Amino acid sequence: MINTMVRENDRTTNFCVEKIPGGIEVKQLEVFYGGNKILNGINLNFPPGKVTAIIGPSGCGKTTLLRCINRLNELTLGCKVNGQILLDGENILEMDPMLLRRRVGMVFQRPNPFPKSIKENVLYGIKAIRLKCDYDATVKSCLEKAALWGELAGRLNDSAFALSIGQQQRLCIARSLAVSPEVILLDEPASSLDPVSTMKLETSILAMKGEYTQIIVTHNMREALKVSDYVAFLYSGDLVEFGETQKIFSSPLRQETRDYITGKEY
């Protein structure tokens, strides 16, 4: 509780100097699984309040990088991390993972609602940290941000498993918003959705722009072009190129990036 209050203070002071919280700096990040080196020294700045897309071929370490940012990689046995990740100047590797994960929410590749009602799903994070607040209002605002309130207003007590896959994925977004994070990580959120659900998901990502720093891993170039402000291209554990989306897609500096975006063989 004290930590949360401290964080609130930090946030207000940050606002005073007109700086949006949630900027992430990755410095010389190296990740090993067992003996394999997955990321070799990545240096990257995720600008606060913007959407950054991480693209790259399968197995290049996109998801690993993403999972390092909220330290979910530590759940995997034999994972070792060198380097620094700074969230608003604080090294996350020295933070309490639970506090970190409240500030850095995550949406997974496949929708993973909890086996509970829709309302309980949204309130899960709040109840887990025993935060006192107006539950109904929180549910409403979170579902509105995830563009779900219109569809689900009348059936908040239904099981979350009864929803369609697309609705489940947006429910997962709403769930991560409930603990008021600064950063949201999206790990290929649209990979199991149909085009209409994908569109709705992208709408809610665009709507959250400015308020949250979003980092999205995607294989879909059209999606990256549509939602992201910046693009980072990873290739076999190295950061090949980072820049504004328009620039990367129109005139990439490196040949690998050009080949990947246009879909050529390596």
Added chain:
Amino acid sequence: MKIISFLTLIISVFGLILGGLSLVVNSLEAYPVFILGALFLTLTGLSIAIRFSRKETKPSIIIFAVLALASAIIIRVLPEYLYGLNINGVIHRSIISAFLLIGIGVPATCYSLFYLLGATPRARDISRYPMFVFPIILVIAAFVLIIFKIIVTGTPQLNWSLLSTPFKYQTWETEVWQNGWPNFIPETIKQIGLLNSILGTFLLMGLTSIISLPVGMGIGIFVHQYAGPSLGGVVRFSTTALRAISGIILAVTALSLIHVVNSALHGTFLNYIIQGFGYYANGALLTGRSSFLFASLFISLLVIPVIARATEEGLNSLPKDIREGSLAVGASEEHTLKHISLPWCLPNIITGLVLGCAEAAGALTIIFLMAGTGQLGVNPLSETTSLAYFIFDCRFGTQMGDSVQTYMGSYQYAAAFLLLIITIGLTVIAMVLKNKITRRYKAI
């Protein structure tokens, strides 16, 4: 071909029925030879018919025909009782003929069905049914017979007073002074009833669940969540090995422990806890053989592995994503465990618990050396008793001067019936509960 396969089918079905009956009856010896001979003829006929109408040879049918002939000869030649190999006339030849009849009858039924139905792929599927159906029928028949016997014999004995009266058989002597001399007058209490056995069964189940549920769940959670692969493997192996220990070994261990405590710490509180105690009708203190608490501790050793395994499997079946999703919103491991993982594997735990309770209700091997009549009362610190032990005691018990056998012997089927009701009721309750929880938490 249809006619000959139909004939084969009828004869082989007769053979199967006869084989089933020969397992239980000795007097059907005139028939196996004829049936096997007839099977030889019809199977030969069938293979000839196939040769002519379908232009193919079926060596397997010919082999079975020859086998039928061979077994007919074997049964004809065999003496009534088998000797040699140190089996001194215990095995009747009808057992051999039953096995031979079933062994030849099942494939013969399959082949004849196949050709009777026109030898199509669909017929091939149908013709495999006898292979699965016949063993199932045998098992179900045995099961139904046993339950039928218990119900028919047990229910007429049941009445309210039997259920509501605790069994009691106590003899003691009262000292009376007559003419300045002590005179010892023998006194006896006799009560016929099953109440203490019934309550004892429930108490044993309850205590066993209370002991083994937290320990088992703890081991399951530890192995799944906190232990690494090597330590988890060691814990898993040792719990499984514990399960494999035979009950009688546990019983002997428990008994020797009781003897050690009784000799070294006689009269202490620990001794009373382990042995259990109660009071005679005249107020005298009597130690039992072992208390409910102690007995259920030893039964728990067999139940803990079941619950640990069930918990671990339930946790394994939780999708990894859901657990990570819970951690990703900032919930602690403990909160995730309490609100996500454990509700998810609750159905598995309930199954494990029901198996454990059934184990406790029927646990005879562990307690038969240390249980008693339970006439000193039913509470965790009094002498163990249960319906299973009561049934055993009716037949083989010798304690208390054969009192149980003498007075209660005729009620053993009533007790068996009650035990059956308890275990089946438990299973039904668990199934209903499981369905409800599954619907509530998973709602798929």
